[in-house]
Amino acid sequence: MSAELSQPRVSQLGEFITPNHLFFVRDHFVDRPVLSDDEWRLYLEGIGVEYTTISLDHLRSLPSKTLTVTLECAGNGGYGRGADRHQHHMRSMVGTAVWRGVPVATLFENAIPPEVTEFVFRGYDGGEDPDEPVPIDCYTRSIPRAKVLDGDTLLVYEMNGEPLPREHGFPVRLVVPGWYGMDSVKWLRSIEARTTPLGHFYDDHKYRAQSTDAGLQAGRRVREMGVKSLVLSPSNGQRLLFGDIPISGLAWAGENDVTSVDISFDGGRTWQPTELGHEARPYSWRTWSLTRKVDEVGPLDFVVRAVDSEGRSQPMDAQPVRTYEANWVQHVRVFVVAGLEA
Template structure:
């Protein structure tokens, strides 16, 4: 059986921009369920922040019974929660939209997965309490800068509704893959919001503010919003839950292959429920066959899959993958086009030629 020898590969991140740093994971060239820190994709709106971590404290204020400032030592001493989570940029696969949309032209690698350890936000909030009028929780990061549409200085800030914030799996993380989170991924504390696109997982948390109204920051109310119309903002809705999706990792797109037996493989993931089926088509979508799911189900992680292909006839082939989840979501033939290019999840496809 032919396959790529992943043990010999030494892939690097694929750069998009350097300041701010935006680089994607070479998702087609990595194996396993855990992405190393060095190969975890990087998404930033601003240059890396500057602050003194040795004097780091985390304040929680606003609509609480008791405002409190937590030291790192206090947070480390609380009951810890460890979860494997897939984080996907909402702009993942943006370059595939037709017609094209403006924004970082991500390929298929603005997605990574690993093991995060921290304290549940619900646990942390037990020390402050929430007032009855609390509606949303705002997370402000240390990263800041000027947006293209304004000369005003902004910190990257996002909010969560109370219900999502109090989900036991929403954590304030301080470790990744059994090591302290690296600076480039949010050291010393990063919010992890399983099931939501990764813009919600705010890095370098500066403070947490509980508010009694809807948060209207630009990274909540302007960016990370689905705009279905090119001409106006009618029908806009916020970007939240990850769409069901899949990616073919091998073979590579436009690869030349000799006739033989090949293992087509990839990953599939979803924001809610679990992946229940992945299908593959070798003939451009005319017929479909079930793939073998090769990794066990874990609540917030991707599923690995493969399919054995007897590629004996010469010619060009369009291979497609389609995932479905337990909530009844199925990858569509075409993505739902939106002006900012979020949430692409159309059936994945590649082309290969058997010589």
Template sequence: MISRDTSAGASEEGYDGRRHAQWLAGEARADGVARRDMLRLLAAAGTAGAVASLGAPTAVAADPADSVPTAAPGIVKPLPADRFTIRGTNAETKFEALAGTGYYTPASHFFVRNHTATPRLDAKTWSLKIWGDGLKGGRAREFTLADLERLPSTSRTAFVECAGNGRSFFTTQQGQPASGTAWTLGAIGNARWRGVRLSDVLRLAGVSRHAVDVMPSGLDAEYVTDDGTNLGRVRRPLPLAKAMDDVILAYEMNGAPLPADHGHPVRLLVPAWVGIASIKWVGDIEVSSTPLYSPWNTRFYRLFGETYPPEGSAPLTHQTLKSAFELPWNAALPAGRTHHLTGRSWSATGAISHVDISTDAGRTWHKAHLKDKPRQGSWTRWTTPWHPKTPGPATLLARTTDTTGHTQPPTTTHNTQGYLFDAVVRHAVRVV
């Protein structure tokens, strides 16, 4: 029987340390990982010498939020300007476009995070290969979509959020540039997902007691960096304990088959974890008896910077907490009228306890009215009245606290790749 203990996922530092030790003993693989990145990780075990010169990836100033193209290469669905901001191969949801859409984000409004381009896959010919030396006898097993649909299904309401959501505020609020897509707060969507438990599929495939890591890979094109380095298909290992816990192989989103841009025909859903873990267009899953590394848990999706060791933090797992107003930036609001401000708050580690609102740049605060029953790993909508009297600039703040006691801080510790921004966002408006 496979343990469902989630301690490896909850204590990522300890898990990562054990992986390093296994690497040193020749019991781990790092296919596609640059030697410099592996050396940086090995420095954590104190065996590779001083590699501080390798450092973290160079910080690059985020692109200004208004310097965006009008089309996104490789995205299939329409991207009307009133719903999306195009950022390279990605499309960010404009938060004001969510007003009135309800609790679940419609596919027509759901953000798109692509490394390359959305593949057009035929559900009738698609199959999922489960393979690796972590299976009994080492024999691979394939599942069609029809095979998955015959298994007991499960549904889960959860948000998917890019680890870099809010990245641009490191620059605009804190004056600290960060590399990567200059998201504001719209790299998130909340949906009702339906599929089959990954644990059920792994058991059918014959996962053995020797398995330690599970690594899904996407069927989108191989990712080539700006410097010409081919990193291969997007893939990122999960500890077996997490894979056997609450991970879903999802084939439906909000009661309909997955749209192409969101993983059709099947994607992973890893609730509450950073979005990169929820691999889209999954085509194969390696089950390994040795620890696995990929560029997406070595070079990317760790925290690098002055406050972190040269090898970076442990690989990112859980997302953080945030709040956003359903208002355009610098929205014009008439004076002398009552406005019903709306927004959404979310947390990966607990349900939303309360949301505090300030309409005077943080001098005074009051509680917003919560419109939904709070749930961990999903967002909660809220509303609050505001009756501005005097024309001029104003700053709105929303600050959430979850049931674990975590509260959004005034600032976020900087990291060079701009992950996990959780500070209170200063939302500028104009009273006219």
């Protein structure tokens, strides 16, 4: 059995806000929970927490917050199991939506004792994982206290002004802005405050930096998104008429702002700045564009590099064992021609 995964074509990501039906889907198990508004409950428990059950009506009655957030699959563009080691096996597992929900901090009313260091979020989904011989009761992620209680980590029930679709976690999911998508637990069931690590499969054996097919648990936990850019147009291998060639795409940097996106037409020796669209802000991507005048026919190669507000920039070279956090520059080759066939 395999987890559900669907993604749009890169060319479909041209809108600043990704429509719900085009937003990528990544599930860890085959079966998705089927929950109704009336039966869904969220359970709060743990150190310093009086056991509490939250209904959807109660959650919706609390003061809400709306954030525009880009979510990206941690494996977007990496080398997953069975992937061609010389090609990115996917690039479009990323999207931006307007999310509405209640800050997690609101539910705890600042009553969490200082010894609590992390919160464990569990979903209603469970099943089999190819790397774990024992069936998993529920998808689980642990998130540090500071990130959970910072006011922007939300219990979301609306996506782009509509009730959260089932494939995106209806009726309630977690959204952790600036962190890779696996931390934004879908079909949320419970939140537990803890003073010690829980020790579970999806923290200890999956989503580890430099994880490879040969060895899990190979490094630190994967969490914060890196700085990254994506070329939307033209596509790799496209034939284009010589003259003015528009190039455009998107760039994002997790919790940081994207401050520049540059293009090199000589393999990274020199760089030209692109024009950035939309304001710089954390959590969501920015559009960028540049027009290149080309007077000769033949192949045209370029690479794109984004830089963020902390000075982080994309590496030039791919890391051939990296499964997660792949953010090296994108190489594109197009073919400039004198005329296009009808």
